[in-house]
Amino acid sequence: MNVDSITINGGKPLNGRVELRGAKNFVTKAMVAALLGETPSTLRGVPNISDVRIVRGLLEVHGVNVTEGASGDDLILDPVNVESAHHADIDAHAGSSRIPILFCGPLLHRLGEAFIPDLGGCRIGDRPIDFHLDALRKFGATVEKLPAGIRLTAPNGLTGTTVHLPYPSVGATEQVLLTAVRARGTTELRGAAIEPEIMDLIAVLQKMGALISYEPNRVILIEGVEHLSGYDHRAIRDRNEAASWAAAALATDGDVFVGGARQEDLMTFLNVFRKAGGEFDIVDDGIRFGRAGALRPVVIETDVHPGFMTDWQQPMIVALTQAEGESIVHETVYENRFGFTDALVRMGADITIHPNGLQGYPRRVPHRNLEQAAVIRGATHLSGADIEVPDLRGGFSHVIAALTAEGRSRVSNVGIIARGYENLLTKLELLGADITLDA
Numbered sequence: 039m040n041v042d043s044i045t046i047n048g049g050k051p052l053n054g055r056v057e058l059r060g061a062k063n064f065v066t067k068a069m070v071a072a073l074l075g076e077t078p079s080t081l082r083g084v085p086n087i088s089d090v091r092i093v094r095g096l097l098e099v100h101g102v103n104v105t106e107g108a109s110g111d112d113l114i115l116d117p118v119n120v121e122s123a124h125h126a127d128i129d130a131h132a133g134s135s136r137i138p139i140l141f142c143g144p145l146l147h148r149l150g151e152a153f154i155p156d157l158g159g160c161r162i163g164d165r166p167i168d169f170h171l172d173a174l175r176k177f178g179a180t181v182e183k184l185p186a187g188i189r190l191t192a193p194n195g196l197t198g199t200t201v202h203l204p205y206p207s208v209g210a211t212e213q214v215l216l217t218a219v220r221a222r223g224t225t226e227l228r229g230a231a232i233e234p235e236i237m238d239l240i241a242v243l244q245k246m247g248a249l250i251s252y253e254p255n256r257v258i259l260i261e262g263v264e265h266l267s268g269y270d271h272r273a274i275r276d277r278n279e280a281a282s283w284a285a286a287a288l289a290t291d292g293d294v295f296v297g298g299a300r301q302e303d304l305m306t307f308l309n310v311f312r313k314a315g316g317e318f319d320i321v322d323d324g325i326r327f328g329r330a331g332a333l334r335p336v337v338i339e340t341d342v343h344p345g346f347m348t349d350w351q352q353p354m355i356v357a358l359t360q361a362e363g364e365s366i367v368h369e370t371v372y373e374n375r376f377g378f379t380d381a382l383v384r385m386g387a388d389i390t391i392h393p394n395g396l397q398g399y400p401r402r403v404p405h406r407n408l409e410q411a412a413v414i415r416g417a418t419h420l421s422g423a424d425i426e427v428p429d430l431r432g433g434f435s436h437v438i439a440a441l442t443a444e445g446r447s448r449v450s451n452v453g454i455i456a457r458g459y460e461n462l463l464t465k466l467e468l469l470g471a472d473i474t475l476d477a
């Protein structure tokens with residue numbers, strides 16, 4: 039999506055079918071895993087999104103030969119000639135993604151050194167990398183902070199260790215996996231994240247020759263091996279995109295079949311969707327989402343898997359502006375993930391943000407110091423407005439809000455949405471949305 043601004047004529051339901059491809063939060067990690075192999079890897083179902091292009095560029099400056107396979111959505115990644123890259127070239131390809139931090143372990147194994155530029159990614163809170171760096175130091179890496187990034191070396195190689203994550207971080211879990219698989223000896227990872235995308239990364243690493251076992255209570259054991267080969271793998275589909283289209287169908291009173299959506303990856307979402315007045319049919323090749331009747335208010339607590347994902351709350355909040363009564367969303371994963379609601383309020387939504395969270399409500403998810411809460415009172419009539427996309431999921435939510443609202447909305451900075459949604463405008467048009475690209 040090379041456009042920066044679109045005009046949406048809203049107030050019409052979305053109807054039709056969209057197809058999911060590989061998950062942004064898996065594909066980019068599997069591309070990094072290819073660095074660890076001694077032979078080429080084939081990754082299937084790769085979406086055409088900007089985060090994939092950024093990771094491809096970073097792999098290429100490190101000497102990985104990346105080519106497209108015959109089917110159009112396969113990537114062949116040949117890491118046989120991996121080499122150190124100039125800092126300037128790495129910076130030029132760092133872009134807006136957080137994935138460069140996951141190059142640490144693979145580059146240390148391959149080259150004995152790594153330079154990691156300052157990270158991009160959505161601005162949804164502080165997003166520290168202390169768990170990553172603490173773990174890498176435990177493996178034996180030295181970490182030096184530079185003005186524009188960090189430099190790591192491992193003069194004595196990397197050795198298996200015990201890592202106990204203070205919080206089940208997705209990225210830090212992937213960091214430990216990608217480092218431990220070729221470290222000397224065994225690594226015990228406690229407090230691991232267990233998202234489906236992580237399980238798919240473990241599947242990829244096992245195909246490459248890694249020895250990884252998943253124990254009860256968020257413990258993962260990794261026995262380091264000396265050699266890994268390439269893999270051939272079809273990526274898990276994007277459950278965040280699935281939840282986004284489901285919420286879009288709910289908000290606009292539409293009917294959307296999401297090809298490739300899998301019930302087992304969306305169980306928690308489906309429960310909330312049903313409680314909010316949505317209905318769904320699960321069939322072999324996907325899930326159809328629509329409304330069962332009037333929308334109802336719900337209480338959502340975001341959490342790590344198997345909880346309700348933080349990436350799902352933004353599109354669901356748009357739908358909840360159409361539910362009769364008071365909904366509450368407790369955001370417990372990130373400290374600043376409600377910025378997108380300002381625009382919804384300008385469109386007519388009644389949303390109050392509690393920057394320090396809401397106390398005194400019975401909860402399943404433990405309180406965290408950084409949390410926030412949103413109280414949404416509905417149903418409200420949304421009217422078109424000029425809005426600016428703040429981040430990836432917030433951006434998709436702005437588009438849904440504009441589709442739900444009566445009248446015209448001008449949505450600017452839509453390019454960010456291409457970080458995680460392939461062919462968004464084409465898909466929206468196929469679903470019947472009235473959209474024009476601004477000059």
Ligand SMILES: CC(=O)N[C@H]1[C@@H](OP(=O)(O)OP(=O)(O)OC[C@H]2O[C@@H](n3ccc(=O)[nH]c3=O)[C@H](O)[C@@H]2O)O[C@H](CO)[C@@H](O)[C@@H]1O
Binds near residue numbers: 136206210342373
């Ligand atoms: C590319 C990708 O896969 N992005 C996903 C990934 O982000 P990402 O992997 O960056 O998110 P994490 O799971 O690491 O972050 C969860 C929490 O841990 C904290 N933390 C994390 C690392 C660290 O070193 N120190 C620390 O304090 C974060 O600030 C946050 O409060 O998981 C998030 C949580 O499911 C999703 O919203 C993102 O879509």
Ligand SMILES: C=C(OP(=O)(O)O)C(=O)O
Binds near residue numbers: 062135
């Ligand atoms: C926060 C997200 O991604 P990232 O971690 O890449 O910024 C997201 O996918 O919504």
